[in-house]
Amino acid sequence: MKRSHLAYSILAVGLGLPMAAQAAPFECPSRGGDIVFGQEANVNSLDQMTSNTISTRNIAMNIYESLMTRDENNAPILELAESMEESGDGMTYTFRLRQGITFHNGKPMTSADVAASFNRYNRIGLQRSTLDNVASWETPDPHTFIIRMKQAQPTFIEALSSFSVPIVIIPSEHENDERQQLRTVGTGPFRLLEFTPGSHARLGRFDGYKPNTAFEQRTGFGGYRVACVDTVTFRIVTEASARVAGLETGALQAVEDVPTRSLDTLRRNNAITLVPLQNWWIQIALPNTSTPPTNNIAFRRAVQAALGMEDIMDAATDGNYRLNVGFQFPNQPSYTDAGRETYNINDQARARALLRESGYRNEPIILLTNRDYPPMYNAALVMQQQLRAVGINANLRVVDWPTSVQMSQRLNSDEWHFYHTGWGTQPALGALATMQFLVSPNAAYRPRDNNDDPDVMAAWNRMNNERTADARQQGFADMQRLILERAYAYPFGALTKVQAVRSNVQGFVPFRIPRFSNVWIQR
Secondary structure (H helix, E strand, O other), X not given: OEEEOHHHHHHHHHHOOOOOOOOOOOOOOOOOOEEEEEEOOOOOOOOHHHOOOHHHHHHHOOOOOOOEEEOOOOOEEEOOEEEEEEOOOOOEEEEEEOOOOEOOOOOEOOHHXXXXXXXXXXXXXXXXXXXXXXXXXXXXXXXXEEEEEOOOOXXXXXXHOOOOOOOOOOOHHHOOOOOOOOOOOOOOOEEEEEEEOOOEEEEEEOOOOOOOOOOOOEEOOEEOOOOOOOEEEEEEOOOXXXXXXXXXXXXXXXXXXXXXXXXXXXXXXXXXXXXXXXEEEEEEEEEOOOOOOOOOHHHHHHHHHHOOHHHHHHHHHOOOEEOXXXXXXXXXXXXXXXXXXXXXXXXXXXXXXXXXXXXXOOOOEEEEEEOOOHHHHHHHHHHHHHHHHOOOOEEEEEEOHHHHHHHHOOOOOOOOOEEEEEEOHHHHHOHHHHHHHHOOOOOOOOOHHHOOOHHHHHHHHHHHHOOOHHHHHHHHHHHHHHHXXXXXXXXXXXXXXEEEEEOOEEOOOOOOOOOOOOOEEOO
16 A cells, blocks of 8 residues: 555645645634625525535535645645555555544534445536446445545546535435535534525634644645634625625625726725636536537537637626637646637638538527626627627527526526536646536536537546556547537636735635635734
């Protein structure tokens, strides 16, 4: 067996510390107070196992924890496990659990709870394909959890540590809670006090929380975490102007998004600190390939040929964007421009020729979008105009964000043809987390009866199982090329997100998810 020293070694590398360096753990400079966070989109469930929406993740990941998570640089680290041992043949992973961990209901956490969490995820977890290569799991004692593989998978720890749709650890008595009905009890630094869908979620400090002493500081969504404030209220504020006004008056202490047009004014306000994060998400539209005419590749390619990405992204972001081919950001080592010839074609004559080839007969085409996220809505508006310009009878269907997500996940649905969304957390986590969106059981392009494209699946399997990093990267490049050539997704470009806090809110660092541990109010 080889022992993994993920917890400390990756932290030291990520923060540029010498391996022998020791520092005092983080202590809150100030304790108490309340933070109200202006969240831009509705959330209708905090069931982190069965939701891949950022609006759920924003709240739930301050409540729940997993065996492993990612650090500030998105490298895997231990969280509820104190150690992990991988067998030499890659067929067994043994996790020793941190002791003294309790759930928010006061129950001590044991390996039985971990097994129950894996059981529920394997039954209804949204990305349960993470466990496809797993043969079984065992609990030889209350502090040990063992995973046995069907076959060695070099990327298993990368997949297991993803917080896109993580296997959060819940009390064993909640194992049979149905999809979107999970009772909200975790082990994180904050516990749920109150949740009103469409309005707010209020979290309070969990006084029984035990920080991870393998670290000295918060890193990513793990590390040494402390709840400095008494409460955090996630308030749903869908109007950008209302978020800005709340920030200016102090009714909101932090906001998820600041519109570009408000930046100059807010920069002059000494009571407000702007915290931008480039490459926030990839603006994207996904076709419904289970229903005509979007089940026709010539029609999907006609749409691809009609799209002009500069106009779409300019409208979506008020000009705060970068053109971006594919499903990773250019600053990432896994980035590839495979399939670039399909991107930003903007050729109306070519689009019309492909429409004739497809046999399209002016059927209404539904673009499913929402107003909660203005970039999605504005991208859909411009896409509608560009499709109408080539003779496609495109129409918007505008619902709230949770409803659009639910509609997009219905198998064999004929309610929509293109679904507008944004992929942010997943591209940041890497190619594997992103491309998992494009395979069953939740393939984003909705193949009829979940019958995946076999060529796409072959590339996906190579991404997961090839022995060398170069071969796995080639699998990713091949999968991206196939997805783009067969028009299973239309990535538009990457936008920059600007968040903001009141200047007395200290320790808030922009990340894929708003983190409120190690954040305090300066008095």
